[in-house]
Amino acid sequence: MRINPKTCRIILLQDWFCRPQSSLCTTGTSYLMSARLGRSRRSLMLIMCPIKVELQDPGSVQQQLLGPVKELTWKFPQMPVEPTSPPVQFQLREPVSVSSVAATCDENMVHVQVKKDLFGSGELIQASDISLGGCGVTGEDSVAQLLYFQSYLQACGSQVVMTNDSLVYSFSLTYIPRAISDTSAPIVRTSGAVIRIECHYLRLHNVSSNALQPAWIPYAATKTAEELLVFSLKLMTDDWKFERPSNVYYMGDLIHFEASVKQYNHVPLRVFVDTCVVTAVPDAAAAPSYLFIQNHGCLVDSKLTGSSSRYLPRTQDFKLQFQLEAFRFQQGDTGSLFITCLLKATAAASPTDAEHKACSFVGWCRWRGPTVSCLPVLSSGHLLAVSGALTPWSQSAFSVSRHPVAC
Numbered sequence: 400m401r402i403n404p405k406t407c408r409i410i411l412l413q414d415w416f417c418r419p420q421s422s423l424c425t426t427g428t429s430y431l432m433s434a435r436l437g438r439s440r441r442s443l444m445l446i447m448c449p450i451k452v453e454l455q456d457p458g459s460v461q462q463q464l465l466g467p468v469k470e471l472t473w474k475f476p477q478m479p480v481e482p483t484s485p486p487v488q489f490q491l492r493e494p495v496s497v498s499s500v501a502a503t504c505d506e507n508m509v510h511v512q513v514k515k516d517l518f519g520s521g522e523l524i525q526a527s528d529i530s531l532g533g534c535g536v537t538g539e540d541s542v543a544q545l546l547y548f549q550s551y552l553q554a555c556g557s558q559v560v561m562t563n564d565s566l567v568y569s570f571s572l573t574y575i576p577r578a579i580s581d582t583s584a585p586i587v588r589t590s591g592a593v594i595r596i597e598c599h600y601l602r603l604h605n606v607s608s609n610a611l612q613p614a615w616i617p618y619a620a621t622k623t624a625e626e627l628l629v630f631s632l633k634l635m636t637d638d639w640k641f642e643r644p645s646n647v648y649y650m651g652d653l654i655h656f657e658a659s660v661k662q663y664n665h666v667p668l669r670v671f672v673d674t675c676v677v678t679a680v681p682d683a684a685a686a687p688s689y690l691f692i693q694n695h696g697c698l699v700d701s702k703l704t705g706s707s708s709r710y711l712p713r714t715q716d717f718k719l720q721f722q723l724e725a726f727r728f729q730q731g732d733t734g735s736l737f738i739t740c741l742l743k744a745t746a747a748a749s750p751t752d753a754e755h756k757a758c759s760f761v762g763w764c765r766w767r768g769p770t771v772s773c774l775p776v777l778s779s780g781h782l783l784a785v786s787g788a789l790t791p792w793s794q795s796a797f798s799v800s801r802h803p804v805a806c
Contacts (some may be wrong), residue, residue: 532556623662
């Protein structure tokens, strides 16, 4: 940069300075200014000379400034590597079903019981958050933590559907949780739920909870009673629970019999064994024979032989159980015995009479010299005392107390 002294101007300034809008300040020209203060503090000498500035190419300047440089070795710092976590044995706990709602359907009402721990998570619900079809809680047990609802079948938003054989009343038990606090804690810890409750009633049957005792006898029951009475005589096991699968017995065994009648739609019936005869062949009239039940229901085997044959006390009117001690015929023994019994039934409400009874002799007789000492007991479901005397030629001199019939 060079300065030509011939082109310089010297200006004496007094109390003013060069401003941007002054004519002394010319745009587009650069000046080198030097100022010198005079003796007076209010005067200033300004020398202005135009300067010629030569600009060079920025690229050439950059090349001159850079020159040979060293290789840059600085790098950005790297993030530290996090250690790898070991595998964790984790299994998401699935919610389990809980039995927290129970319902009972009556003749015209439904009763619902709800546990306050509805979801089994330990969080107790509020009674105001749950309803049965829009109906609120009708009772609460604070000790057992239970809520109770009660409604008629046609109330509390119930819906009724009729199928081919049933009437179905449906209810909706709705739980909508409210926030713990609307301002400070607008949160809930349980989910909403809708539980469906149904009451089914048969259309073609009596829906009353009380037993119905009709005062009439239907025609079908009358025809069944007149035309169909099914009797059975079975060999039973020693505990009387099942039918015996085998009919083989040994001497000294007790043969257990169970006589019964099918009631169907009949009025309650009581079965009796009128007679029973044992033969060596299937013919009941063949000889030899042994009639061990006779006289319309008297089991006389224990009376004639001193065995333990007897009737058992009745447990049901349409069944009669008795036992016979095994034996064989002294003559004509074929290894088999055929037992033929005549069964009959009467109304259970009918009293016992001389032609409808079941009695047996339970006791024993012992010979003592020329006399016989006997302690017989006549049984018809219970023991009855019998007193009397026996002789070798006559065994019928007995007086029976508290029994309507005698064998």
